[in-house]
Amino acid sequence: MIEDMLRTPAAVQDSERHTAHNYHPLPVVITSAEGAWVTDVDGNRYLDCLAGYSALNFGHRHPTLIAAAHAQLDKLTLTSRAFIHDQFADFCRELAALCGKDLVLPMNTGAEAVETGIKVARKWGYQVKGVPAGQANIVVAEGNFHGRTTTIVSFSTDSDARADFGPYTPGFRIVPYGDLAALTEAIDEHTVAVLLEPIQGEQGVVVPPEGYLPGVRRLCTERDVLFIADEIQSGLGRTGATFACEQEGVVPDMYLLGKALGGGIVPVSAVAADADVLGVLKPGQHGSTFGGNPLACAVATEVVRLLATGEFQRRSAALGERLHAGLRGLLGKGLVAVRGRGLWAGLDIDPALMSGREACERLMERGVLAKDTHGSTIRLAPPLVITEEEIDHAVAQLTAVLAG
Numbered sequence: 001m002i003e004d005m006l007r008t009p010a011a012v013q014d015s016e017r018h019t020a021h022n023y024h025p026l027p028v029v030i031t032s033a034e035g036a037w038v039t040d041v042d043g044n045r046y047l048d049c050l051a052g053y054s055a056l057n058f059g060h061r062h063p064t065l066i067a068a069a070h071a072q073l074d075k076l077t078l079t080s081r082a083f084i085h086d087q088f089a090d091f092c093r094e095l096a097a098l099c100g101k102d103l104v105l106p107m108n109t110g111a112e113a114v115e116t117g118i119k120v121a122r123k124w125g126y127q128v129k130g131v132p133a134g135q136a137n138i139v140v141a142e143g144n145f146h147g148r149t150t151t152i153v154s155f156s157t158d159s160d161a162r163a164d165f166g167p168y169t170p171g172f173r174i175v176p177y178g179d180l181a182a183l184t185e186a187i188d189e190h191t192v193a194v195l196l197e198p199i200q201g202e203q204g205v206v207v208p209p210e211g212y213l214p215g216v217r218r219l220c221t222e223r224d225v226l227f228i229a230d231e232i233q234s235g236l237g238r239t240g241a242t243f244a245c246e247q248e249g250v251v252p253d254m255y256l257l258g259k260a261l262g263g264g265i266v267p268v269s270a271v272a273a274d275a276d277v278l279g280v281l282k283p284g285q286h287g288s289t290f291g292g293n294p295l296a297c298a299v300a301t302e303v304v305r306l307l308a309t310g311e312f313q314r315r316s317a318a319l320g321e322r323l324h325a326g327l328r329g330l331l332g333k334g335l336v337a338v339r340g341r342g343l344w345a346g347l348d349i350d351p352a353l354m355s356g357r358e359a360c361e362r363l364m365e366r367g368v369l370a371k372d373t374h375g376s377t378i379r380l381a382p383p384l385v386i387t388e389e390e391i392d393h394a395v396a397q398l399t400a401v402l403a404g
């Protein structure tokens with residue numbers, strides 16, 4: 001196609017004209033998608049190796065999820081929680097069962113689930129643990145990413161995420177990720193929770209040292225502190241298990257879930273915990289107009305049912321082996337590190353070769369979409385419906401990019 005007949009350049013410009021520039025997207029304008037593939041406005045196809053930061057674990061437009069959404073759209077979309085709707089009970093019961101917890105509290109975005117977890121932990125601290133009013137603290141990790149609200153960025157260590165958004169919310173202590181001694185030191189009698197990602201996604205798919213998560217679990221139990229696992233990106237099949245914590249034999253007191261819970265169709269997040277924790281909330285103390293709406297529940301119930309089969313977790317574990325084996329083969333050939341678990345990988349590109357952004361641009365030209373983070377790192381998180389051949393294709397394209 002001749003250059004000036006392409007629709008992408010004008011569409012890219014158009015997309016920037018009336019929006020705040022809080023993102024720096026790759027110059028690809030997507031118009032349709034199915035499974036692991038997306039198509040741009042010029043008809044080019046790309047293998048989606050980001051999957052909406054794990055929001056598309058089941059691929060684009062999974063038929064079961066689309067059917068559930070269509071059916072619900074024709075019946076009932078929103079009631080608010082002022083009334084009860086007929087999709088609510090199944091969703092809450094089935095998600096609670098998947099998590100092995102008594103209760104769930106549905107919200108919409110991941111950040112709202114994190115905010116909910118923080119509020120619940122503080123209230124639990126005052127009402128159950130007996131922390132004096134206004135004294136609660138929560139311990140978090142360096143390099144964390146839990147969302148973008150003013151409270152959450154207050155304990156971010158990423159200056160882009162945090163700078164100039166103060167005054168900051170107090171009540172958080174930051175310790176190095178993976179350092180059990182530092183965590184032990186930071187916890188005091190007013191600590192109500194430890195809030196961690198079991199694998200730090202945004203930081204570059206950073207897996208903590210073996211024994212760290214079980215150590216955190218032990219410590220929290222000993223010191224009467226809630227262990228809150230932010231599984232918004234790591235959970236729901238991404239790492240080869242329902243939860244990344246599970247792979248370390250750890251059960252947190254509270255799961256924070258989001259992204260894939262909405263099946264790539266609607267924003268759905270949730271907090272799951274036992275009644276002695278989530279039961280501290282009473283009517284009027286927390287809520288959301290859209291949280292737990294009928295459309296969200298109809299889709300998310302099907303997401304939970306897909307996960308209950310175990311098929312996606314098994315695919316992620318098996319195909320993840322193939323992906324990581326392929327990527328390890330590139331160590332010393334343009335890659336300086338490969339991390340991750342299941343169909344989730346963080347790759348550090350040799351900075352002498354090119355930046356992560358440059359690598360993603362070149363991958364895009366070769367029909368593979370991925371996202372850079374922190375300079376020289378690329379994150380790969382393809383939909384769990386990806387095939388062996390497609391994984392090999394993605395690794396082959398990366399090999400070609402690194403070979404220049």
Ligand SMILES: Cc1ncc(COP(=O)(O)O)c(C=O)c1O
Nearest residue numbers: 109110111145146147230232233
């Ligand atoms: C671990 C983690 N927590 C929370 C969030 C925030 O989710 P949302 O963007 O839906 O608010 C993200 C988003 O990337 C995340 O990766």
